[in-house]
Amino acid sequence: DKVYDYVNEDFIWSYFSKAGYRTGAIFDDYHVTAFHYQKKGWDKPPVDYYHRVVVLAKNNDKLMKATSSNCFGDMPEITFNHDFWIQMASTFNISQSKPYFGFSFSQHLTHDNHNKASAGDHLYHGFLQELRDKNIINNTVIIFFSDHGQRYGPTRSTYNGMVEYNTPYVFLVFPPWFHRKYPHLIKVLKINQERFTTNRDIYETLRDLVNFQATTKLGDINKRGISLFQEIPRERMCEHVKISVEYCLCNQLTTTNISSSMTLVLALTVQYKLKSLISTVRDKCSVLNFKTVMSVMEVQSETARVNQTTVNSTRYQITLMTTPGDAVYEASVEYFHTTKKSDVVGDIVRLNLYRGQAECVEQPKLRNYCFCN
The missing domain is CATH 3.10.450 (Nuclear Transport Factor 2; Chain: A,)
Known part of the structure; x- marks a missing residue:
């Protein structure tokens, strides 16, 4: 029954905030996110720029949602979220006074039907292209991730569906200059593509970025989360990261x-x-x-x-x-x-x-x- 304010300092955006970053967060639905589905969310905004009020107003506006549940008026919902980040990144890139961290989670399009994912392909492509054209990508690390695969439906009842459900994707995009300046880190990241990793490792990777040292070593197999800038041990298994049998x-x-x-x-x-x-x-x-x-x-x-x-x-x-x-x-x-x-x-x-x-x-x-x- 508690709100998340009492543990907000443990969320990754708080680490960035303490390091001097501006922080932002946006969700496309404030009823079924991990923080709000049958939960109370926060009493106070968890980040500096929190788009909850705007999204709630748009979701409750019958005229704005009349054409499709995946649109705000004539704008795709995904594009609305992308525009928020483009504006935030463009504004802060100009000032160059403080770095920024953003967390976004979109689920409307694919939550009930993963076959709809292709409808967003050109929108995500346009988003990435705009980041490149405005040179935002030159000083930004982008992480695309999912919390899980398809949980329900005929596909989930198959063996392939079980594998897909338990292997959420993650993509890390670094600026081109990062590859040239830190080839030893890129080498480790490529090694870790073939190792057993979890979203807990992404959390530790982000913490490494807050206090970036550009160093690498063999990760400690006894730790639940290992930064992806460290080599994940080949012997790592579910028991090491406390993933239960199911x-x-x-x-x-x-x-x-x-x-x-x-x-x-x-x-x-x-x-x-x-x-x-x-x-x-x-x-x-x-x-x-x-x-x-x-x-x-x-x-x-x-x-x-x-x-x-x-x-x-x-x-x-x-x-x-x-x-x-x-x-x-x-x-x-x-x-x-x-x-x-x-x-x-x-x-x-x-x-x-x-x-x-x-x-x-x-x-x-x-x-x-x-x-x-």
């Missing part, structure tokens, strides 16, 4: 011919866990029972390889549909052969939308597991 792509999945009785054990284990998750809202949510098992795969966990230990258990990844509501879930279940017991490992991930089914509960996490009575 999101880890280092694990090997193989098809398995387990018995129907074992399949039933796994399904009932997930069913029991789902029931326990909604225990505090049982007066509002129906108990979910598994309707059908869609797939079961055996997981060769990387944890045993990291710790070089042998456990008398087998881990499975099971995908099933529940009733009522036909929710589709994916879960990792550990079966212990000695005790004949099983347990869900990590979170149970929902693969289809809960929209229209879970509005009776306010807690964001519980909505994934609720079908309102």
